[in-house]
Amino acid sequence: MSKIKVYELAKELDRSSKDLMEFLADKNIEVKSHMSSLEDDDAQMLRKAFGKKKEEAPKKEEAPKKKNIVHVFRPQNSRDGKNLMRQGRPQQGQRGAGSRPGAPSDRPQGGRPGARPQGERPQGSARPAGTAERAQGGPRPAGAAERAQGVARPAGRPGATSEKPQTERTHSDRPRTEGRPAGRQERPQGQRPGRGFDGERGDRRDGRAQGRPGQDRRDDRRENGERGDRRPGQRSGRPFDSDRGDRRDDRRDSRENRGGRFGDGKDRQSRKNTSIPAPALEGQKPQRAKGKGKDDYKKKDYRGDEDERMTKGKGKKQEPKNQLQKPQHKEQKQEEQIKSIIIPEVLTIQELADKMKVVPSAIIKKLFMQGKIVTVNQEIDYDTAEEIALEFEILCEKEEVVDVIEELLKEEEEDEKKMKKRPPVVCVMGHVDHGKTSLLDAIRHTNVTDREAGGITQHIGAYVVEVNGEKITFLDTPGHEAFTAMRMRGANSTDIAILVVAADDGVMPQTVEAINHAKAAGVEIIVAINKIDKPSANIDRVKQELAEHELIPEDWGGSTVFVPVSAKTGDGLSDLMEMIVLTAEMMELKANPNRRARGLVIEAQLDKGRGPVATVLVQKGTLRVGDPVAAGSSFGKVRAMMDDKGRRVKEAGPSMPVEILGLNDVPNAGEVLVGCKNEKEARSFADTFISQNKAKLLEETKSKLSLDDLFTQIKEGNLKELGIVVKADVQGSVEALKQSLLKLSNDEVVVKVIHGGVGAINESDVSLASASNAIIIGFNVRPDAVAKETADREGVDIRLYRVIYNAIEDVEAAMKGMLDPVFEEKVLGHAEIRQTFKASGVGTIGGAYVLDGTFERDCQARIIRDGVVIYDGKLASLKRFKDDVKEVRSGYECGFVFENYNDIKEGDQVEAYKMVEIPR
Numbered sequence: 001m002s003k004i005k006v007y008e009l010a011k012e013l014d015r016s017s018k019d020l021m022e023f024l025a026d027k028n029i030e031v032k033s034h035m036s037s038l039e040d041d042d043a044q045m046l047r048k049a050f051g052k053k054k055e056e057a058p059k060k061e062e063a064p065k066k067k068n069i070v071h072v073f074r075p076q077n078s079r080d081g082k083n084l085m086r087q088g089r090p091q092q093g094q095r096g097a098g099s100r101p102g103a104p105s106d107r108p109q110g111g112r113p114g115a116r117p118q119g120e121r122p123q124g125s126a127r128p129a130g131t132a133e134r135a136q137g138g139p140r141p142a143g144a145a146e147r148a149q150g151v152a153r154p155a156g157r158p159g160a161t162s163e164k165p166q167t168e169r170t171h172s173d174r175p176r177t178e179g180r181p182a183g184r185q186e187r188p189q190g191q192r193p194g195r196g197f198d199g200e201r202g203d204r205r206d207g208r209a210q211g212r213p214g215q216d217r218r219d220d221r222r223e224n225g226e227r228g229d230r231r232p233g234q235r236s237g238r239p240f241d242s243d244r245g246d247r248r249d250d251r252r253d254s255r256e257n258r259g260g261r262f263g264d265g266k267d268r269q270s271r272k273n274t275s276i277p278a279p280a281l282e283g284q285k286p287q288r289a290k291g292k293g294k295d296d297y298k299k300k301d302y303r304g305d306e307d308e309r310m311t312k313g314k315g316k317k318q319e320p321k322n323q324l325q326k327p328q329h330k331e332q333k334q335e336e337q338i339k340s341i342i343i344p345e346v347l348t349i350q351e352l353a354d355k356m357k358v359v360p361s362a363i364i365k366k367l368f369m370q371g372k373i374v375t376v377n378q379e380i381d382y383d384t385a386e387e388i389a390l391e392f393e394i395l396c397e398k399e400e401v402v403d404v405i406e407e408l409l410k411e412e413e414e415d416e417k418k419m420k421k422r423p424p425v426v427c428v429m430g431h432v433d434h435g436k437t438s439l440l441d442a443i444r445h446t447n448v449t450d451r452e453a454g455g456i457t458q459h460i461g462a463y464v465v466e467v468n469g470e471k472i473t474f475l476d477t478p479g480h481e482a483f484t485a486m487r488m489r490g491a492n493s494t495d496i497a498i499l500v501v502a503a504d505d506g507v508m509p510q511t512v513e514a515i516n517h518a519k520a521a522g523v524e525i526i527v528a529i530n531k532i533d534k535p536s537a538n539i540d541r542v543k544q545e546l547a548e549h550e551l552i553p554e555d556w557g558g559s560t561v562f563v564p565v566s567a568k569t570g571d572g573l574s575d576l577m578e579m580i581v582l583t584a585e586m587m588e589l590k591a592n593p594n595r596r597a598r599g600l601v602i603e604a605q606l607d608k609g610r611g612p613v614a615t616v617l618v619q620k621g622t623l624r625v626g627d628p629v630a631a632g633s634s635f636g637k638v639r640a641m642m643d644d645k646g647r648r649v650k651e652a653g654p655s656m657p658v659e660i661l662g663l664n665d666v667p668n669a670g671e672v673l674v675g676c677k678n679e680k681e682a683r684s685f686a687d688t689f690i691s692q693n694k695a696k697l698l699e700e701t702k703s704k705l706s707l708d709d710l711f712t713q714i715k716e717g718n719l720k721e722l723g724i725v726v727k728a729d730v731q732g733s734v735e736a737l738k739q740s741l742l743k744l745s746n747d748e749v750v751v752k753v754i755h756g757g758v759g760a761i762n763e764s765d766v767s768l769a770s771a772s773n774a775i776i777i778g779f780n781v782r783p784d785a786v787a788k789e790t791a792d793r794e795g796v797d798i799r800l801y802r803v804i805y806n807a808i809e810d811v812e813a814a815m816k817g818m819l820d821p822v823f824e825e826k827v828l829g830h831a832e833i834r835q836t837f838k839a840s841g842v843g844t845i846g847g848a849y850v851l852d853g854t855f856e857r858d859c860q861a862r863i864i865r866d867g868v869v870i871y872d873g874k875l876a877s878l879k880r881f882k883d884d885v886k887e888v889r890s891g892y893e894c895g896f897v898f899e900n901y902n903d904i905k906e907g908d909q910v911e912a913y914k915m916v917e918i919p920r
């Protein structure tokens, strides 16, 4: 085809593909990506336009843009909200999410869907790296979203929650917002007694925007969707609308400060006097709508709740269990107490019952009536718990878990103006032997494959490659299944994933796994169809198979870049590199180099001479020799830095991988490395990690013990535990081994890695293994002399490996030994009773002749008479003449005595057998 592609024309015009695409988008001409072909007319128009109006495009470029990828997975967070924001409130650019001035306004995909289909790829969405998400309104978007849902949920009654359209849901907000907030409303009102509603709302919003950036999205939603849309209708129909709006805000505030939920009585009094209007419950179930009594009852409950608290101490006592009885109370309009409980994300029925102060059986019964069979120890999620609680007229609030580490690692949104272009970080993923290492090798002209033990890539390494003056950082992620965990990290730290698929093999399980990881991490995927030099290569088949996983090539109308390559001949490699550079250009990868460094530990090990060595990918800022840093529980001052070629460097900017020396301990791979003000700060950072990890470990142990199934199984003796201590040369291998070993757990044996660490197997590892009855697996490490001696003394099994796969295989086999053995009957031989004798004190002795096989002492035997088994039991005695013997072979005579059986006759056939264990 002679049609020119966008990127080709961009080259021709000396422009970026993005400029051209934006221009086309302005003209409502749809192009999917820089790889799309252009109609001649369009190309002509572009030539004209960019020949003349050179100034226009650069102007556009001035406006900082966000990565397109964020806008797909959470469209509610971005595109729609932003558009609305843009239309309705242009000044939003000043606050929170909009703190990048003008950021949203120029983004082509925002206003014109389809203009930048790259952004619409499913995989190109929820970028985890932080920047984009934070831009959406805080570092914890999920939590924020949940909370936002929490606002919508309160439909407050089971069944009224989920499948409602947005508008209905906002309506159904009301009962709860109305019902609850008495106390919540107080604080703000008390603080600002004289204010009008609108002013108050505005103020509070601003306050939140400053204080809690994570709330912006919620605010946006309210401003754009709920409040904005609803206001007119509500004004007319509901006199207390603005009040309600405030209360909703208040409720949020009060979530932060639960202690202040029930405030002073004055306010409550006033609220009580303003009788609450019945909400328009459009989306509710008929019986709920018609069962006004119940709603009223609930509202009354709230009021009752308030009243009760108000009148506390005035002698009015309430039955705390009133919620359990309904109809009469409704009619009597008796004041009751509505309870509100705070529950975690996951809890057991027992815990819920404890919180609700009801007996667990009441819950179980209720659920049973609904056709659900549960046990007290069954774990349920928040939503289910809330539904159950509401059945009992108890309101729920989600326990907000403050992740100290997350808070610690939280970052402020950065000024777009300070951002500078940074190289893309690329990882290579794919199925075993599809050629990842060879491809990376071919790219950087070195030869790693030969050095790898067992021919399998075993660590993450990082390399920088330069293509036409553009740098690309490659993470050498390994492909074996054992490295799933590391690959996951690989995906999280990268911008682009090269999915290597062998043209002769097609999509394999790990290919799919890699796709899922990449999609989950929100990285761009470029498919490299490798081994096209092979005669059996079938590129179309690969395309077809990948299309089933939503990776559709551009020549098929999709938007995924496919590049056929051969790592062996080098064919297509330059195309691949060009595509990486182009994709990176489209992604507009930026970072601020002039700030304290922040990076990711991609590998760490203990070096005998140099101490802990960590390979760090700098993601933001610049890391310099002498900088105080902390990474997880380790900290220190950067003593020296080496780049990917082993050269000493003084500083490392964004996207640059460096090896650093100077940490006090080996950090975990995947840990965030942060530059600190001084060493003291670094130390306290690390200390926080240590204490948090301890708490987490405790929590984990606790939660595991509470798992019902595990407990019952252990109690019944059906469950065995295989404890393992893992030691390896690098942290990545420890993690990989851990993950793979844990996966070996089955119904009968649970694999538990009780300890994992880097370095030689030492005495403490052996003592731990001995105390826990565990085995030790060493990968590329050996036990020191003392450890060996201790292990011999204490009988601790130490197994050493050089290939992870072998370790996993061995453990699997060991586990088979632990499984309850499977027995099979093995027939030993046959004999015929030829004579019988009676002996006092012994019983009947059968004189027999062994026809075939061998009779063994203590074997099992069955007596068959006329084809019918008349006895099956133990052979109590086997004699030749007067002597007990171990065995009697065929062709010999012998005497049998059967355990507890004397009714033997001449001519009886005897079959000897034993149960043997068969390997699984």
Ligand SMILES: Nc1nc2c(ncn2[C@@H]2O[C@H](COP(=O)(O)OP(=O)(O)OP(=O)(O)O)[C@@H](O)[C@H]2O)c(=O)[nH]1
Residues within 6 Å of the ligand: 430, 431, 432, 433, 434, 435, 436, 437, 438, 439, 449, 455, 456, 457, 478, 479, 480, 530, 531, 532, 533, 534, 565, 566, 567, 568, 569
């Ligand atoms: N013919 C041909 N063979 C290739 C090509 N690329 C890789 N190979 C061969 O495929 C085999 C596997 O290649 P690797 O690079 O080790 O594959 P990998 O995906 O890194 O494997 P793991 O590290 O084990 O996950 C090697 O024998 C390579 O020589 C290619 O383009 N053409």
